[in-house]
Amino acid sequence: MKVTVFGIGYVGLVQAAVLAEVGHHVVCVDVNADRVSQLQQGIIPIYEPGLTPLVEANVAAGRLEFTTDAAAGVAHGEVQFIAVGTPPDEDGSADLKYVLAVASTIAQYIETPKVIIDKSTVPVGTADKVKQLIQHGLRQRQQDIQFDVVSNPEFLKEGAAVSDCMRPDRIIVGTYDERPRDTIRELYEPFNRNHEKLMFMDVRSAELTKYVANCMLATKISFMNEMANLAELLGADIEAVRRGIGADPRIGYHFIYPGCGYGGSCFPKDVQALIRTSEQHGYKPEVLYAVEAVNVRQKQKLMQLVQRHFDNSLQGRTFAIWGLSFKPKTDDIREASSRQLMEQLWQAGANVQAYDPQAMEEIQRVYGVRDDLTLVGTKEAALKGADALIICTEWQQFKAPDFDLIKAQLKHAVIFDGRNLFEPERMQRKGFAYYGIGRGE
Ligand code: NAD
Numbered sequence: 154m155k156v157t158v159f160g161i162g163y164v165g166l167v168q169a170a171v172l173a174e175v176g177h178h179v180v181c182v183d184v185n186a187d188r189v190s191q192l193q194q195g196i197i198p199i200y201e202p203g204l205t206p207l208v209e210a211n212v213a214a215g216r217l218e219f220t221t222d223a224a225a226g227v228a229h230g231e232v233q234f235i236a237v238g239t240p241p242d243e244d245g246s247a248d249l250k251y252v253l254a255v256a257s258t259i260a261q262y263i264e265t266p267k268v269i270i271d272k273s274t275v276p277v278g279t280a281d282k283v284k285q286l287i288q289h290g291l292r293q294r295q296q297d298i299q300f301d302v303v304s305n306p307e308f309l310k311e312g313a314a315v316s317d318c319m320r321p322d323r324i325i326v327g328t329y330d331e332r333p334r335d336t337i338r339e340l341y342e343p344f345n346r347n348h349e350k351l352m353f354m355d356v357r358s359a360e361l362t363k364y365v366a367n368c369m370l371a372t373k374i375s376f377m378n379e380m381a382n383l384a385e386l387l388g389a390d391i392e393a394v395r396r397g398i399g400a401d402p403r404i405g406y407h408f409i410y411p412g413c414g415y416g417g418s419c420f421p422k423d424v425q426a427l428i429r430t431s432e433q434h435g436y437k438p439e440v441l442y443a444v445e446a447v448n449v450r451q452k453q454k455l456m457q458l459v460q461r462h463f464d465n466s467l468q469g470r471t472f473a474i475w476g477l478s479f480k481p482k483t484d485d486i487r488e489a490s491s492r493q494l495m496e497q498l499w500q501a502g503a504n505v506q507a508y509d510p511q512a513m514e515e516i517q518r519v520y521g522v523r524d525d526l527t528l529v530g531t532k533e534a535a536l537k538g539a540d541a542l543i544i545c546t547e548w549q550q551f552k553a554p555d556f557d558l559i560k561a562q563l564k565h566a567v568i569f570d571g572r573n574l575f576e577p578e579r580m581q582r583k584g585f586a587y588y589g590i591g592r593g594e
């Protein structure tokens with residue numbers, strides 16, 4: 154099948170590579186000429202496990218191409234994916250300018266029947282807007298070409314994006330009518346073999362499903378963070394509580410890990426966007442307000458622990474930070490808890506010595522060169538001469554460190570652990586002042 158994907162970010166590039174891998178011929182279009190040129194030269198602009206060999210193999214096989222030529226992109230695919238960003242607007246609602254720009258492009262160049270698939274996360278009613286824009290464009294061009302708009306939200310997780318796309322839990326498809334269903338079935342057939350994963354529904358429900366899924370997951374995290382703070386006050390250990398509640402299959406173990414707040418390009422923006430959507434319809438979403446507020450507060454948690462330990466005297470101190478990405482196995486630092494922490498430390502006059510296995514280039518790109526930020530090549534180098542260690546991301550390589558070395562390198566044997574990697578009692582026995590999240594006072 155001939156497929157075009159607009160937007161070669163985390164979602165578009167992974168989806169395109171996976172579709173090419175199963176045999177579709179995929180042309181990717183992006184307005185970012187640097188990104189397209191990098192990909193044409195075989196440079197993969199994002200870190201995602203398993204992605205590089207997949208892209209290389211499919212480019213070599215002639216099934217995966219990259220271009221800035223939107224007209225050629227529209228001409229190529231009977232299926233046209235919209236996989237561009239939907240960042241938060243000033244008021245928190247989803248900014249649809251990139252999605253609508255792609256719709257206008259399709260309206261400008263469409264010559265043959267198309268199924269237009271909205272993969273981006275978009276508020277309810279966006280497919281209607283895309284449809285209207287294309288209808289309007291066709292009327293202006295005095296053309297009558299058949300097209301369908303379908304909502305097909307993406308549920309992949311960064312760090313596991315390739316395997317999530319290869320083996321999706323479910324494929325949600327919102328359509329206005331029956332017409333595009335055969336095309337969608339054919340497109341996803343290779344991913345739908347073992348049991349039926351395709352779930353057809355109306356367009357609005359499909360659009361809402363995406364937001365409800367992300368907001369439910371964010372709610373679980375904020376609830377656990379709230380309980381962690383309470384456990385701390387009560388002298389209880391949230392990790393014991395987590396295991397205790399997770400054993401109930403009605404609750405389950407997923408997404409109940411307390412920590413230094415959720416980040417990434419999706420939960421923060423999608424919770425805010427659903428809040429705005431609710432408000433625009435005259436409804437106050439009390440649970441979502443709380444989810445957001447708890448997360449904002451939780452992202453200050455590490456800084457509060459640091460300030461308390463050092464009696465608010467941080468001027469001139471140096472802190473080692475392990476982990477800068479918003480979660481392990483990605484180089485993505487959008488809304489990462491580490492960033493808020495670093496910015497607060499800088500404001501308090503402290504220096505940061507940081508290490509991350511993948512995200513340091515991104516941090517350098519965002520913050521540039523500054524005296525109070527040193528990015529180092531190993532986790533051990535980050536410790537040298539620092540006043541304390543702060544862990545923001547649970548990369549595997551941080552889970553069993555050489556504690557003697559940590560002690561020898563740090564000025565003070567203090568660890569602030571935003572991901573609860575270690576047991577407080579063991580850390581105490583090793584002679585550390587150890588602060589986790591919700592592990593009792
Ligand atoms: P991204 O920012 O990584 O990539 C978006 C790409 O779209 C960029 O390369 C940009 O240059 C390109 N673009 C912008 N306007 C364009 C246009 N007119 N034509 C062609 N290309 C254009 O975004 P992302 O993280 O891949 O997210 C894309 C969408 O998918 C968002 O709505 C997001 O909420 C959703 N989503 C993201 C994830 C994730 O884990 N990142 C998971 C599920 C859903």
Ligand code: UGA
Nearest residue numbers: 307308309310311374408409410412415416417419479480
């Ligand atoms: C999330 C969803 O999991 C995906 O299903 C969805 O497609 C995606 O958003 C999206 O719409 O973009 P992602 O943001 O890549 O995926 O990463 P998650 O694994 O969900 O983690 C998000 C944040 O929550 C991270 O900062 C992580 O540290 C935090 N988290 C996660 C916790 O604090 N506790 C947990 O138990 C789980």
